Amino acid sequence: MRAPTDRGVDATRSAAKGRDERAEAAARAHHLRLTKPAGSLGVLEDLGAQLAGIAGVDPPPVPRRPAIVVAACDHGVVDEGVTPWPRDVTAQMVANFLAGGAAISVLAREVGASVVVVDAGVATELERHPALLDVARRRVTGNIAQEAALDLDDARALVEAGRALVSSLHAYGIDLVATGDMGIGNTTPSAAVIAALTGRPPAAVTGRGTGIDDAQLARKIEVIERSLARSGPPTDPMSVLAELGGGEIAVIAGVVLGAMDVRIPVVVDGVISLAGTLVAAGIDPVAADFVIAGHRSVEPGATAALEHLGLRPLLDLDLRLGEGSGAALAIPLVRSAARILAEMATFDAAGVAERSEA
Numbered sequence: 554m555r556a557p558t559d560r561g562v563d564a565t566r567s568a569a570k571g572r573d574e575r576a577e578a579a580a581r582a583h584h585l586r587l588t589k590p591a592g593s594l595g596v597l598e599d600l601g602a603q604l605a606g607i608a609g610v611d612p613p614p615v616p617r618r619p620a621i622v623v624a625a626c627d628h629g630v631v632d633e634g635v636t637p638w639p640r641d642v643t644a645q646m647v648a649n650f651l652a653g654g655a656a657i658s659v660l661a662r663e664v665g666a667s668v669v670v671v672d673a674g675v676a677t678e679l680e681r682h683p684a685l686l687d688v689a690r691r692r693v694t695g696n697i698a699q700e701a702a703l704d705l706d707d708a709r710a711l712v713e714a715g716r717a718l719v720s721s722l723h724a725y726g727i728d729l730v731a732t733g734d735m736g737i738g739n740t741t742p743s744a745a746v747i748a749a750l751t752g753r754p755p756a757a758v759t760g761r762g763t764g765i766d767d768a769q770l771a772r773k774i775e776v777i778e779r780s781l782a783r784s785g786p787p788t789d790p791m792s793v794l795a796e797l798g799g800g801e802i803a804v805i806a807g808v809v810l811g812a813m814d815v816r817i818p819v820v821v822d823g824v825i826s827l828a829g830t831l832v833a834a835g836i837d838p839v840a841a842d843f844v845i846a847g848h849r850s851v852e853p854g855a856t857a858a859l860e861h862l863g864l865r866p867l868l869d870l871d872l873r874l875g876e877g878s879g880a881a882l883a884i885p886l887v888r889s890a891a892r893i894l895a896e897m898a899t900f901d902a903a904g905v906a907e908r909s910e911a
């Protein structure tokens with residue numbers, strides 16, 4: 554089990570149980586008996602132990618039915634000039650996800666994952682689709698430089714929606730969830746939430762998002778500073794989410810909590826997903842036990858959040874897309890880690906001689 558860290562929020566452990574330490578220890582001992590030098594599979598060994606701890610059994614089940622939940626929302630703070638892209642792109646990309654033409658659509662097909670798209674507050678009315686779930690409480694968040702992104706009640710409802718979605722997916726046989734996002738401007742609220750929950754200054758957690766120049770970056774940092782000054786010192790994580798976050802960040806936080814509820818792994822993506830993960834871990838620190846960081850996004854806020862959560866990302870590919878792309882790409886590694894424990898021969902069984910001690 555991870556050493557307790559200062560998560561920067563006043564939260565206490567819930568009734569939910571964390572990972573099973575005995576299963577985790579069994580997986581570590583099991584790894585020492587497999588036909589390879591001890592520790593030679595590196596991070597895959599830690600991942601295997603984490604999966605055993607999540608499932609409560611060694612070897613852990615190999616995830617067969619992954620689902621990627623892509624939550625979408627539009628942001629009032631776009632009016633401050635924090636992104637070069639027009640707001641309409643959010644709805645257009647949701648249509649692209651559903652038509653199968655986006656990066657996440659391709660990567661999901663490659664790794665054999667289902668994609669579920671959640672409308673958590675897209676500005677324009679979306680055409681109904683069987684893979685689109687509408688949980689929006691309002692269309693477009695408030696401009697965080699001037700007002701709260703969401704009412705507290707709406708933030709809570711969106712978190713609950715993400716949480717309930719994972720329960721439903723699990724009931725249908727989904728055994729691993731991954732998180733993704735779509736929302737023009739959403740690297741701004743994500744950096745604001747990360748600054749508030751890690752205590753780092755906005756300049757240290759703010760990046761170029763979809764591609765802004767130095768002048769726009771300076772403006773983006775200033776907008777986040779103003780937002781933090783407006784909302785005041787962070788109190789509880791749900792309030793931080795409501796003040797500075799957004800609908801997709803709320804649903805992602807709920808997905809992470811939902812994975813804890815049904816005890817399955819949740820692979821998280823880049824800076825938006827990590828803002829949601831910080832909120833989830835603030836609401837219930839036990840949730841962090843079930844989180845696997847898919848990758849290290851180029852956005853500096855992602856690294857800040859990973860460090861705060863004590864998570865080591867599986868991939869580091871200079872990705873800066875979102876949509877769940879870095880989480881999707883990590884799914885085969887998660888499967889491999891479980892499969893190694895399930896299928897590799899032990900020294901005894903294979904008749905391989907063990908290391909001789911000099």
Ligand SMILES: Cc1cc2ncn([C@H]3O[C@H](COP(=O)(O)O)[C@@H](O)[C@H]3O)c2cc1C
Nearest residue numbers: 636734735736737738739740762763874875
């Ligand atoms: C065509 C396109 C597809 C995307 N897919 C994900 N994002 C990513 O970029 C956006 C955040 O960056 P910023 O804060 O700079 O606006 C989010 O929608 C995120 O999911 C996209 C952005 C665009 C333009």
Ligand SMILES: O=C(O)c1cccnc1
Nearest residue numbers: 762823824850873874875
């Ligand atoms: O970290 C991410 O996922 C990210 C980075 C830039 C733009 N959109 C998403």
